């Protein structure tokens with residue numbers, strides 16, 4: 001049994017320690033797909049009919065639309081594995097049909113959280129809300145007296161769909177820290193849990209439910225390892241998913257972490273600093289997100305010595321940095337909104353985490369709202385009625401004009 005576990009473990013390291021990401025964007029079957037390159041072309045415009053001054057119909061356009069029912073880009077790929085999308089052509093103008101009908105638009109439905117970019121990496125649009133849409137290829141103009149009655153070609157280009165999960169909270173931790181165990185204790189999800197690293201190889205979203213029906217989503221991401229920011233391990237591939245979450249929940253094993261016997265053992269305090277450092281090296285901005293530190297597996301620390309030690313050191317940062325080697329020092333320290341101890345296997349201690357997450361999310365939501373309000377970006381909640389009345393008045397006066 002031991003050997004089997006060990007083999008899986010080494011296989012995992014070999015597979016996931018690749019220095020460069022595979023070039024092909026062709027997704028493997030049954031895997032979570034969070035990036036997909038597609039080729040889009042608007043429909044050509046119909047030909048005009050010069051003799052009668054007739055105009056051809058405009059070609060249809062291709063647009064991308066967010067649909068909350070779609071969970072990942074694999075669904076998009078499976079619907080059209082060739083990844084080519086061509087909208088309908090506009091109808092030609094004819095003797096008995098002077099104005100050709102426009103071609104039908106083509107809609108590509110994608111999950112929420114997709115950012116659409118062109119071949120040069122320039123952003124075309126972010127689709128974060130259900131029903132949001134963006135045109136990716138315009139249809140060609142129909143032929144008319146303005147263009148010598150020649151229908152124009154539709155726009156053609158390749159477009160990258162890049163999915164960044166939208167969840168309220170994301171779990172950040174080294175492999176085997178107990179992230180999936182925490183997720184299963186917090187939500188009704190049952191992710192795979194096992195005693196070897198890299199058990200979770202795809203992001204997984206669970207929903208925490210509160211007695212008053214409030215729901216908070218939480219993303220379990222594959223574990224990070226040292227060097228994740230330069231593609232080591234597999235966490236790097238998923239670091240981008242942290243960017244759109246509102247709160248980070250660090251899960252740290254109180255016994256620290258050791259990838260395997262050839263690597264050094266890291267204490268829980270070193271692990272906290274290393275996670276801080278990996279996030280910083282990936283994108284300093286993620287350090288501005290509210291974060292909670294959960295020290296896990298305290299049932300294995302009977303005399304509470306390790307727990308007391310790490311809490312004291314985290315609270316005494318930055319002075320406590322001098323207790324560890326400079327290689328662990330981040331440039332910028334993350335500020336934790338709260339430190340908790342738990343045993344993810346014990347549902348009661350996880351309840352506290354659940355409550356704190358809600359409190360912190362609500363606090364930061366309210367804070368952000370007030371800042372926007374002060375900057376005049378949104379009307380205060382109580383003046384929303386006024387906004388609606390103004391809109392209605394505008395519409396009424398418009399309809400009177402018609």
Ligand SMILES: Nc1nc2c(ncn2[C@@H]2O[C@H](COP(=O)(O)OP(=O)(O)OP(=O)(O)O)[C@@H](O)[C@H]2O)c(=O)[nH]1
Nearest residue numbers: 175176177178179180181194198199200223343344
């Ligand atoms: N004793 C004890 N063991 C725990 C606790 N939480 C998790 N474990 C065990 O730790 C191991 C790893 O747990 P996982 O939840 O799979 O860890 P993970 O962080 O999701 O790991 P990866 O998916 O590999 O990144 C499993 O054997 C769990 O049963 C805890 O509070 N106490």
Ligand SMILES: [Mg+2]
Nearest residue numbers: 179180199200
């Ligand atoms: Mg896991």
